[in-house]
Amino acid sequence: MAPFTLASAKYGKEKVRVFRVVKSGTWHEVVEYTISVLLEGQIASSYTKADNSVVVATDSMKNTINVFAKTSPHVLTPELFSLHLGTHFVSEYEHIGKAIVTVISHRWSRIPLDQKPHPHAFTRDGNDVTRIEAIITKSNSGSTSAELSTGLQDLLVLKTTGSAFENFIRDKWTTLPEASDRILSTSVDCRCAIKMNLPSDGSLAISSLANLGIDFKAIGKSVREITLETFATDESASVQATLYKMCQLILTAHTEILSVSYSLPNKHYIPIDLSWHDNIQNTSVQDAEVFVPLEAPSGLITATVSR
Known part of the structure; x- marks a missing residue:
């Protein structure tokens, strides 16, 4: 077979849906996210040699997202949450050099009652979303850098x-x-x-x-x-x-x-x-x-x- 080169490769999990409630007595904060994660790194052998020993299962990525939705102190801020997830993946797995995390934040606004925001009742007051993309890159020395974008969709x-x-x-x-x-x-x-x-x-x-x-x-x-x-x-x-x-x-x-x-x-x-x-x-x-x-x-x- 002619020699070919794997020019680029990344893989991950998409359309992971999570909804989080943060409770402070009767006052509740909520977020709803649709999340995707893509990983790059020393994964070529999984494509060229059918070697799954370098593969972080995409189901494991989903599990990580769910656990972080419960444990991350940054879960209410989608930009920080995306950075937290991405930094975790490149830190947890030595052979992973880049994580691309996309978070879609869906709208939930408090229902006003008697001109006051209700503490735990919400309405979706628009179909537009906030879209965040964090790209976390690990250098050969092990330090990490980040690119971040946020905006409307x-x-x-x-x-x-x-x-x-x-x-x-x-x-x-x-x-x-x-x-x-x-x-x-x-x-x-x-x-x-x-x-x-x-x-x-x-x-x-x-x-x-x-x-x-x-x-x-x-x-x-x-x-x-x-x-x-x-x-x-x-x-x-x-x-x-x-x-x-x-x-x-x-x-x-x-x-x-x-x-x-x-x-x-x-x-x-x-x-x-x-x-x-x-x-x-x-x-x-x-x-x-x-x-x-x-x-x-x-x-x-x-x-x-x-x-």
């Missing part, structure tokens, strides 16, 4: 005016009319790369997680608010222009963010031609009131803005 937004799309290239392939005003809708995916305040040697240890000094909850709240406010108020010349403004505002507000990435599908709403019935006008900017939402195709606008 599946935040569905729409506005009925304040968006135009004009002066784009028109050639023999163009059928799209220019629009001085239109519906703008997208499902926001935002990723913020976080500057890690690591010790002078650049290493990350489980014992130092509590001392990172980053208010992840405040960052998440601010990123969501900036995204929504900018989307709502910007007189948008294009999705690209609005995206860039969002990135600028986030980077200005948070020095601990190194870069901001957005992925914004342009969800189209097309005015329906009703002129066949009593000459009802519904296609011009001033008349359009009834639309058909298009599932596909959609535009897709992405960018990363860094310092």
Whole structure:
């Protein structure tokens, strides 16, 4: 057989669902996560020689997640929880050099009663989620470093005016009319790369997680608010222009963010031609009131803005 090289390999467990309740008397805190873990390292022989002696079973990864959901002091902060898990895997197994941990945090907000948050009753007040990715890498000397991103996913937004799309290239392939005003809708995916305040040697240890000094909850709240406010108020010349403004505002507000990435599908709403019935006008900017939402195709606008 011809000589081949295993160019890259990683494996792990995905879609691990956990729900944790932290009780302080009658006051309860809750989190719900969907977690995936991927491991890299000296695992080539499991592929090339059918050698399972280097394999950490993916079921063991699931078990680790479940135990950490009970025992980790960082479980209520998904960013720290992802770092805790990743640092554990590269520390526990000598031959594992990298752990990639993705945590999806699902929304649960307290139900307000008598203008006060209920101590142990919650509602899911949105289908958007917080998505965290931690990449923990172990050096040859055994020290660990981390890359961390946090942000929004599946935040569905729409506005009925304040968006135009004009002066784009028109050639023999163009059928799209220019629009001085239109519906703008997208499902926001935002990723913020976080500057890690690591010790002078650049290493990350489980014992130092509590001392990172980053208010992840405040960052998440601010990123969501900036995204929504900018989307709502910007007189948008294009999705690209609005995206860039969002990135600028986030980077200005948070020095601990190194870069901001957005992925914004342009969800189209097309005015329906009703002129066949009593000459009802519904296609011009001033008349359009009834639309058909298009599932596909959609535009897709992405960018990363860094310092």
